[in-house]
């Protein structure tokens with residue numbers, strides 16, 4: 001039997017042979033790919049030649065491409081088209097892959113060569129990108145434990161393996177709770193208040209779950225949020241909300257309480273081995289923010305004004321509830337429902353009347369058009385290329401001089417896909433391919449979880465959904481426009497409090513009236529969105545921002561607090577979270593956004609651990625950054641766009657991020673535009 005994962009991939013752009021790949025191919029392929037990678041780095045470490053950038057750093061950057069290729073395919077599948085068999089392989093492979101990483105990044109002979117080059121970095125000839133790549137790799141080794149003494153190194157590797165097991169389990173547990181849940185709506189009374197688009201999505205979800213004649217609400221955001229927004233049935237809203245916030249907190253196989261506690265304990269030990277007193281300090285050591293104080297100070301700038309704003313919002317909701325002859329007590333499962341009613345009254349905005357202007361296809365075209373006008377690239381559909389699911393659309397991306405990459409757009413929710421929205425890749429851009437085979441073009445994927453329209457009917461997005469589409473597409477552009485030599489600094493391989501800048505910045509173009517007028521067209525008549533509706537959307541943009549900001553900031557503050565602990569005592573995460581939210585004064589009616597027991601940003605991996613603040617950090621940059629276009633008087637100003645492409649979207653991590661931002665903007669960013677963007681600078685109005 002030949003393993004298709006190990007054979008050459010001859011599909012367009014080197015895409016994997018999706019149709020031939022089975023879960024059982026992965027363990028064998030991983031073994032072979034890890035062996036090959038170890039062989040490569042053993043050879044690098046054993047080289048008799050004196051270390052040079054080319055024979056050590058560039059060669060290391062090129063090593064392990066087979067493993068990269070197999071891993072990228074594997075993790076893309078386990079995220080967006082998983083199966084019990086793949087999940088089994090994931091549990092089996094997670095600790096082995098972590099052990100492999102430790103072996104590579106603590107390889108003594110190889111590190112000695114990198115360390116020697118790093119020592120000599122001021123005396124050897126390096127271009128700015130090479131110097132940055134050398135510094136990044138050196139830091140990668142140090143932060144993986146390369147400088148630790150032997151017993152500590154062994155313990156460190158064991159910690160990383162156990163963490164890999166636990167974070168894998170955490171994510172699988174959340175998915176299990178999400179796909180197990182279904183709220184079946186039996187009759188008209190259960191559907192009370194739901195507009196047609198929510199009913200359509202619920203009927204579609206029922207069909208997908210083999211319920212021929214019914215309607216089902218799932219825990220996918222694009223189901224649950226509209227349900228909480230429109231359902232007149234307070235009892236059902238409460239049921240759905242409780243299921244949503246208790247993901248990961250059920251006795252039995254999918255219980256995440258102990259998993260999260262053990263992850264936290266191991267992270268603290270990991271930080272201590274590096275000489276830090278908390279995991280937050282260790283994690284922040286390699287960020288733009290650098291310190292807990294910088295993060296807390298930013299979060300505190302929004303916390304108080306946002307709480308004050310949320311209290312006003314609650315008063316307005318309670319007044320409306322009383323006017324409807326209902327109790328004025330607002331519970332978390334009531335907030336969205338009454339907020340929608342207040343929004344309708346105050347701004348004459350009805351989500352059901354807005355959605356017909358936001359068909360998915362047109363919003364995708366809008367995103368492509370903005371990219372074309374800013375960056376001169378175009379997207380050509382390649383419906384002839386089949387990938388891992390028939391719903392995924394494939395596009396070839398063209399720049400001025402020909403193709404620059406491939407873009408996979410995977411937009412719909414399904415039970416085999418994890419919740420949320422994200423960008424990932426099958427291959428990163430570089431000019432450091434094997435044997436100088438020429439430039440390596442990126443293969444980028446965007447995942448969303450939109451509720452699919454009924455057969456024959458279009459998928460209509462909410463404004464929030466459209467914003468998510470633009471957000472992920474901004475990350476996608478960061479990968480596609482990458483123009484660097486080395487993979488280590490390619491695309492989104494940037495510091496994590498910089499990574500949300502290209503994505504959040506791109507959201508701004510969706511709000512531009514000329515973009516809306518061109519692309520937001522009624523799905524039946526093709527008529528452009530009326531000016532009056534754009535005006536109302538614009539006036540309503542700060543509406544409910546107290547609620548949104550409090551929810552976000554509370555999650556970011558709890559993340560920071562739980563990772564700032566210096567005690568190794570096992571933690572009751574539920575009690576800790578409750579106490580922390582109480583201490584912060586989270587308004588009860590608002591409720592919590594991500595509970596620790598299902599907070600995948602923190603516990604499905606480590607990249608956002610002590611890092612949920614990064615969205616706000618990047619928002620300081622995106623709000624200030626978009627002002628460059630406002631000041632130029634044109635949202636597509638070509639001069640500003642060229643600087644944006646050069647220093648933000650294509651430079652990856654080849655330039656220090658603060659320096660890259662200043663090169664784009666001509667100065668550093670301040671927080672005022674962010675506060676203005678959230679409506680937190682304006683005087684409070686009832």
Ligand SMILES: [Zn+2]
Pocket residue numbers: 471475500503
């Ligand atoms: Zn993002």
